[in-house]
Amino acid sequence: MISNKKIYDLVIIGAGFAGLYSLYKAKLAKLNVIAIERASNVGGTWYWNRYPGARCDVESMQYSYQFSNELQEEWEWTEKYATQPEILKYANHVADRFKLRENIQFNSEIKSAKFNSDKNHWELINNTNQLIKTKFCIMATGCLSTLNKPKFKNIESFKGEIYHTGNWPHHHINLKNKKVGIIGTGSSAIQCIPEIINEVEHLYVFQRTPHYTVPARNKPLKYLKGKTKKYMREPVGYDNDLFIEEVKYNYSNFRLKAQNSVAAMALPINHQSALNVSKERRETVFEDRWNKGGVPFIAAFEDLNFDREANETAAKFVRNKIKSLVKDSHVAKLLTPDYPIGCKRLAVDSNYYESYNKPNISLVDLKTTPLEEFYAKGINTSKNHYELDIIILATGFDAMTGTLFNIDIEGKNNIKLKNKWSEGPKNYLGLASSGFPNLFTISGPGSPSVLTNMIVSIEQHVNWIFDCIEYMKNNNKNFIEASLKAENEWYKHNQEVSIDHVRSSCSSWYIGANIKGKAKNFMPYVGGYSKYVEKCDEVSKNNYQGFIFDVSNK
Ligand code: N01
Numbered sequence: 001m002i003s004n005k006k007i008y009d010l011v012i013i014g015a016g017f018a019g020l021y022s023l024y025k026a027k028l029a030k031l032n033v034i035a036i037e038r039a040s041n042v043g044g045t046w047y048w049n050r051y052p053g054a055r056c057d058v059e060s061m062q063y064s065y066q067f068s069n070e071l072q073e074e075w076e077w078t079e080k081y082a083t084q085p086e087i088l089k090y091a092n093h094v095a096d097r098f099k100l101r102e103n104i105q106f107n108s109e110i111k112s113a114k115f116n117s118d119k120n121h122w123e124l125i126n127n128t129n130q131l132i133k134t135k136f137c138i139m140a141t142g143c144l145s146t147l148n149k150p151k152f153k154n155i156e157s158f159k160g161e162i163y164h165t166g167n168w169p170h171h172h173i174n175l176k177n178k179k180v181g182i183i184g185t186g187s188s189a190i191q192c193i194p195e196i197i198n199e200v201e202h203l204y205v206f207q208r209t210p211h212y213t214v215p216a217r218n219k220p221l222k223y224l225k226g227k228t229k230k231y232m233r234e235p236v237g238y239d240n241d242l243f244i245e246e247v248k249y250n251y252s253n254f255r256l257k258a259q260n261s262v263a264a265m266a267l268p269i270n271h272q273s274a275l276n277v278s279k280e281r282r283e284t285v286f287e288d289r290w291n292k293g294g295v296p297f298i299a300a301f302e303d304l305n306f307d308r309e310a311n312e313t314a315a316k317f318v319r320n321k322i323k324s325l326v327k328d329s330h331v332a333k334l335l336t337p338d339y340p341i342g343c344k345r346l347a348v349d350s351n352y353y354e355s356y357n358k359p360n361i362s363l364v365d366l367k368t369t370p371l372e373e374f375y376a377k378g379i380n381t382s383k384n385h386y387e388l389d390i391i392i393l394a395t396g397f398d399a400m401t402g403t404l405f406n407i408d409i410e411g412k413n414n415i416k417l418k419n420k421w422s423e424g425p426k427n428y429l430g431l432a433s434s435g436f437p438n439l440f441t442i443s444g445p446g447s448p449s450v451l452t453n454m455i456v457s458i459e460q461h462v463n464w465i466f467d468c469i470e471y472m473k474n475n476n477k478n479f480i481e482a483s484l485k486a487e488n489e490w491y492k493h494n495q496e497v498s499i500d501h502v503r504s505s506c507s508s509w510y511i512g513a514n515i516k517g518k519a520k521n522f523m524p525y526v527g528g529y530s531k532y533v534e535k536c537d538e539v540s541k542n543n544y545q546g547f548i549f550d551v552s553n554k
Contacts, residue, residue: 001034001105007121008032008134010469013113013407015104016044018140018442018458020091021067023100025466035100035140036126038109042100043091044142046084051165051188051392053195054084057216057295057348058453059238061247062265064090066255067459071097073248080240081218081294081348112408113137115437117554120479122439135478136469139404139441143450146402148395148514153373160378164393165192173390175199181379181386183371184394185211187347192394194351197358204386206379208366210337212318213347217293237266238296262528264448264456267296274301274310286317298342305342305502315341325353332356334365343506345450399509400445400523401425411436412554424521426491428482428546429536431461437479440465445523446494450510451503452529464536468544477549486546498522 012022015037026033039047056063060077075090082090095101109127116123124132147166155162163173165188175196181204182189182196189205190213197203217240224243233239235247235254247254257266274282282301289297303310319336326332335356355361369383378388398405401421409417415435420426427433430447432440442461443449449457472480498504504522507513511520525532539545 002036002108002126002130002132004131004133006032006133008034008132010136010138011036011122011124011132011134012138012140013110013124014044014140014142014145015039015042015095015100015106016046016140016142016145017065017091017455018142018462019044019104019138020094020098020100021065021459021462022138022140022442022465023103024067024098025462027098027100027103029466029470031469033103034132035104036108036110036124036132037104037106038127040106041092042095042104043088044140045144046087046091048145048167049165049188050084050088050170051163051168051192051394053191053193053350054165054168054188055079055081055191055218056087057081057187058265059294060086060221061235061244061254062237062258062453063087063455065094065455065459066251068098069251072251076223076244077221079218079220081216110407112410113439114408114410115412115439117412136438137440138465139407139439139444141403141407141441143400143443143454144397146398146406147393148397148402148509149393150395152371155374157376158374158378158388158391159376160388161390162393163390164395165189166397175390177201178389179378179387180204180390180392181206181388182392182394184396185209186394186396187211187213187345188396189392189394190347190349190352192392193361194349194355197355197361200360202360202362204362204364204379204388206364206366206371206381207334209344210335211344211347212315212337212341213349213352214290214295214297214318215293216348216350217291218350235266236268238268238292238294240292258453258456259533260530262530263295264452264460264529265295267299269299269302271302273303273307274313275303275307277301282313283317286314290317290321294348295346298346306500308340308502308505311340311342311502322353325357327357331363334363339506340502342502343504344508345510396509396514398515398518399512400450401512401518402515404441404444409436409439411439422519424491424519425523426487428487428490429532429539430525431464431536432480432482432547434482434484434487437481446490447525448527448529448532449524451524451526457529460533460536464540467540471540471544472549475549479550480544480547481551483546483548490546493527494525495522497525497527501526 009031010033012035023035060082113124122137180200183206185207224245232249289300369381372380378386405418425445427446430444512518
């Protein structure tokens with residue numbers, strides 16, 4: 001399908017949610033477009049992350065596109081939090097409904113993208129050495145799409161099976177009667193452990209740092225299905241009692257609430273300070289949020305993300321919950337984090353802590369007994385040998401920049417993106433980087449991205465990019481890139497807003513701390529989604545202030 005003769009108007013790299021919507025917009029704009037996808041089908045992160053228990057922790061009624069009213073009216077989610085298979089089915093439905101597949105080249109991985117300054121276009125090369133030329137390039141490559149595979153000593157000597165949660169096989173993995181080890185206790189492991197514990201003979205959880213998690217309280221969604229509607233209530237977000245028809249009836253208002261929020265998500269926010277209420281009141285609020293479930297726990301009080309003392313009240317509440325839920329007090333202690341809650345991304349679970357009360361689970365504390373090496377039959381820590389049939393790496397991702405760096409991206413004057421960003425990802429609004437004309441990143445570092453409901457953020461980015469391309473067409477502009485000044489200021493602002501935020505108060509993938517040798521900078525924009533959108537809109541209204549058009553490409 002790829003043509004190496006023509007020069008495309010646009011090449012989109014990736015066919016996850018960002019790639020699919022970009023493709024939809026490109027076809028609407030009648031651009032000569034192709035999307036290149038390394039997988040054999042659409043879905044991006046939901047194509048790869050098919051480990052047992054994988055599901056989204058943003059409500060399905062919000063974790064879905066809003067660009068097509070018909071689409072959001074006709075699609076029927078079945079659970080409050082959709083499972084990975086259901087989300088993948090949705091991505092496939094979108095691809096079919098809008099006839100997007102005809103413009104996607106599957107099983108094709110872009111290896112390099114170089115700007116040809118003589119010919120003024122991008123030249124991309126894929127894994128089969130095909131050359132693709134294009135005027136514009138959209139990196140819809142995802143933020144969590146390159147695996148973090150730590151170099152464990154002697155890993156190759158292990159004779160059993162090894163799987164990574166982020167690249168789970170498409171076939172069924174039989175865990176019955178198997179001794180299984182799982183390394184890592186982040187969101188992926190927290191979802192996976194309660195699922196596989198019921199199957200395995202024994203599960204060894206190798207934990208370096210405990211993670212905070214709150215119960216999801218997932219449930220099937222309720223449909224009126226022709227039953228008489230008593231009244232149509234206004235959805236706040238994360239309401240447990242609403243019928244789907246009520247949400248759909250009020251969908252535009254509901255979506256507006258997300259648009260005006262910090263995390264692009266409608267959820268109940270309490271504007272009180274945790275420190276300005278009585279201890280009893282505070283506990284009641286936390287208890288209520290804990291019982292309702294999900295990420296609104298961290299919005300129980302307005303200052304949990306900014307004030308360490310306020311944060312500590314929420315952290316203490318969860319620590320007490322761990323103590324009450326996990327029967328073995330030593331295990332409970334090991335599972336208890338000592339850093340601020342919400343620093344590492346708050347996980348949402350179904351029976352995670354309860355899993356540790358089962359007889360066939362052992363928690364291995366890597367802090368006191370470090371993992372030394374793999375061997376033919378399993379894992380050696382400094383204290384024990386663990387004989388295992390299967391090892392699951394739930395060790396996360398080289399987030400936000402990993403996939404961009406895996407592609408050899410070279411802009412004007414032979415500048416490589418990897419070199420330019422060696423001390424941290426510098427760009428303007430997370431959308432474009434100086435020296436890389438007509439190359440856009442979707443939900444890249446420098447944008448709210450992973451701190452928000454990703455689908456809302458993706459749609460906002462894609463809309464902005466296509467408005468920009470339209471503006472360029474109408475104003476006879478051929479090239480756009482961020483100005484160095486604007487990108488330096490944005491980067492500075494990005495770092496400033498993160499300094500006092502709880503998210504930058506511990507070591508996490510947000511700051512690249514999980515990857516050896518990676519620059520330590522807070523990558524996503526933590527200033528809030530609605531403020532960010534205001535800034536993007538202001539920039540476009542002011543003829544793309546901070547961007548420069550048609551400067552020499554040499
Ligand atoms: O990865 P993580 P994840 N030796 O990086 C440990 C999204 N997501 O895949 O904390 C031993 O959070 C590491 O330990 P430590 C979500 O945004 C969303 O779980 O570095 N252990 C940690 O425990 C999430 O934040 C959903 O000390 C090692 C774990 O591996 C992001 O994906 C569901 C190690 C990695 O945790 C990543 O989550 C799932 C080593 N050498 C994921 N290296 C939704 O619900 C790493 N670890 C939407």
